[in-house]
Amino acid sequence: MNKTIKLFLIITSLNYGIVGCKEGELSPNKAGLLVPKTVVEDPSLPSIKINNVLLHAEAFGNPNNPILLILHGGPGNDYRYLLNCKKFVDDGFYVVFYDQRGSGLSQRLNKETYKINDLEIELGGVIDYYRKSPNQKVFILGHSWGGMLASIFINSNLTKINGAIIAEPGGLIWQDVKDYIGRAFRINFTSEALNDIAYQDQFLTGDENQHELLDYKFSLFAAAEKDSPIGNEVNTKFWRYGSVINRALLDLGDKQQPNWTTNLSQYKTKILFVYSQNNTAYGETHAKKVSSAYPNVQLELIKDSGHNMISFDKGWQNFYPVAKTYLNTLK
Amino acid sequence: MKNTIIKILLLLLIQRITNAQNINWRAFSQDQKHLIGVNTGLDYGLSYGVNYGRKLNTKLSMVLNGEFSLPSGNKVLEDFKVKMGVQLELIHSGNFSATVKVNGIFRRFENDYARLLNFGSEFATVAGYYKPRWYIAGEISFDKAIVTHIKHLSAALDNNPDLTTGWYIPTGGNFAYGIQSGMALGQKNDLNLKIGKLLNQNFKTEPTLPFYFQIGYNRRF
Incomplete structure (x- = not known):
């Protein structure tokens, strides 16, 4: 063999050999090393099973009180950043949190199995799980994607929800979502x-x-949050993001171009629609455009806050009184 | 034997700590042994780089080369990449030339959540039409992130204190395919360009920035 090629091969194989012989390495696929375990791997986490999917979930307060169901954003985030909402227990609500399928600490599914409709059905399943009687009122507080999911549910179930707080949903028709993103x-x-x-x-x-x-x-994307126009005060707390469901639902949205407003004009109950002062990507114009799908809207600007207005002190202090007043009028 | 081992160790050292500038073998004159250059482009971010190459006195044309690059941003040296390697012209027939490149890679990434240190390697083949004044070639390469040390930083540990810092293997790999071209400017200078597409090793998904682009200037002496 040509000496040059021999030399080239020796250098190359030694190079690969040295790099490939690390000891004590960890597997990025092992649960709990790079991200926390889900309810599937850690049975000590609080969970409920809805439609054969194990969901990370918790409820606070008197189970017979009106339900306030908290829907996180994303798709793929978790409810950790919304835990300030436990405060509504003091106002007489049974506050329910859950991580949607594929999100937070809930069970992961393969990308091809995710359907937007399944999240709507899952939401209905969570309500049925916690509801003690047909007369128990149900309210939803949905943030960002959670506000979209709340609207998707209301659009298909006009009589099941007694009131909703919708906080900066990207949009209720797909083009609005794309524009906002x-x-x-x-x-x-x-x-x-x-x-x-x-x-x-x-x-x-x-x-x-x-x-x-x-x-x-x-x-790791979360590090870019502080330089984003969405205006959060600091990085938002989370347990674990769901990457696959995020990608799956965005792909489905691009493919299906959904419009979730078709029946909303028939939902006569007043909704509280809030948007934040510091999220320059949202603003009053987009808030009015998106909220106009509902016929009866209380539109409120939450001052001194960014997109995650419920998470941080200033935003929460300005959001909570408005939300409390709204909920109490419908309770 | 002793000399051979020393040569191999020296070459290994160079390969470990330097890559892959675009080379027009036909533009090299007999007395030119060195190549230095600068480049900028899109390489998982807006990137700037410098490179050096040393042509060896071997039967087949062979260059040891190194490259240092870093992305744009306000935290210098928080993210960077060092490639060192060798490229060998395996086939030269008329104006046709085919080259293989092998590079060792060390790279660093840091943000509020993690610091990543990675040892990887890159294997590439370039084949095309080469004239002394210009060339055009196709390139395909595979960049394997073989082992990565992941250190969780305060923002991540504040969220989840039980995360595990350590060496993770394997962590990834990306294919790149595209074209490159260059032209000689006088007897000593080259201007070159490469552009192409990136694809994750599963052939299904793509990096956030799925394209690469580089414009470079080399000087031979």
């Missing part, structure tokens, strides 16, 4: 935020359903 995730090409999101792609890549690794990668 485009503004919310606009990143300067020379910024550190772009590196925080994109540079990691050469370190970590996962197969389509490699949940642990993909959820971990998704969690």
